[in-house]
Amino acid sequence: MFCVGLGSGWSWRIMLTIPLKFITVHFFLGCITCCLINYAKPGDDPNIPAIARYFGTKGRYEEVNPYLIEDILAVNKSIVQLPSAECREIHVTAIIRHGTRYPTTKNVKKMQQMHNLVLHKASGKERWLREIQNHWQMWYTEDMDGRLVQKGVDDHKHLAVRLSKLLPSLISEEKLRGGHISFITSSKHRCVNSTLAFKAGLTELWTIEDREFDHVVNDALMRFFDQCTKFVEDVSNNPSAMAEFDKFKSGPEMKRVQEKIADRLRVQYSLITDDMAEAAFYLCAYEFAIKTVNTPWCQLFDEVDAQVMEYANDLKQFWKRGYGHDINSKSSCVLFHDVFSRLDKAAQESKSGQEVSEAVTVQVGHAETLLPLLTLLGFFKDSDRLTSANFATQAQRSFRTSHTLPYAANLLLVLYDCGESGLRLQPLLNEKPLVFPGMADQQVSIPLYQDVREHYKELLEGCDFETECQLFTHPSRA
Structure with missing residues (x-):
């Protein structure tokens, strides 16, 4: 039997599955889902949790590009279809999220509480539960606090080579x-160390031992969200800004996940809060991302549970960093203008016959750096907003952080000089081509740079960071 599917923004793929007589209803439904999102079916590799594709911003890069599991340095150069043989790349800006990291102090505390509950309250004879109670050691400590792990170093070294x-x-x-x-880079340790790893990937590739290469710490660009007063006051420090996320956490879908976890552990329902469910999900995700271990913690969730947990995370990202509030994306105006000023400079130098002075710009930040910029550019916008009430109708949503924002997620903007046909700009996300929103009717896959600038004319002429981020005093606050 062949299963053919097309996921949002993903290429067509034919997947050969097992003979029909072995296919259960559960497997058949799973196959449909997998084909739609262009992944191998769960259970192919016992070392990979069946729910790994739902880890959102805690997911590893290899789940977005599964071919890297076999060859971490594999590159598909055919993905860039240039309009003519004259085209040559003259500049690339790469905005990259840091690599795999330890959990933050806040999450470590929750994970410790969940572990203590399982040790002292859970009962049952299931093998996976005995593994947690008798063998799994709580090795996460509060001082880890989001620091880069060795896997995160490798993420950036390998990305640099690719x-x-x-x-x-x-x-x-x-x-x-x-x-x-x-x-x-951002000033955070995980970003600085990711930048060092990226540079090391290049210097080790070319065996450069006689030189060191500097980097610049710039939080105004890479942590703009901290410096946007309107965002901080109206969203980050405003509990009502996350009302839809909070409603979903206390809604029927999350309640059912909590009850199923309690049933599996044989504890009272009241003991499994939404924080406890999240902590258990993170224990599964972090063990896999950091150590490539399919931990027994993953047995607390089935695929439906994981979809609910993923949606909760996406709701949080949607309302805090994405399309939920206008200031979320407008806070990235400073980075938007910085990117286009670099592209403009490279374009001007190329037109005048000069060597492009800054051929490559590598900017390392956070998921909170990338998502507002992607939102400002209009990528991954669904017709309906994500709310606490539409989980069931958002199964095929474009706004899915598991696909877009794993560790080491990257947005590349590649500028080409195509001779007489002009300058062209190609966006890629996680090494896959994108189409600029609203420009899909272009006759070529890589649009003219001037057309891209015209498409974003309103933002290029406006979108002033200081103006957008100014906190106006409302009459009711006067």
């Missing part, structure tokens, strides 16, 4: 030694 293979004329030893590659 991007050098994808764009060899830009990300090259010559460009690096010539000072044409710049590095900018």
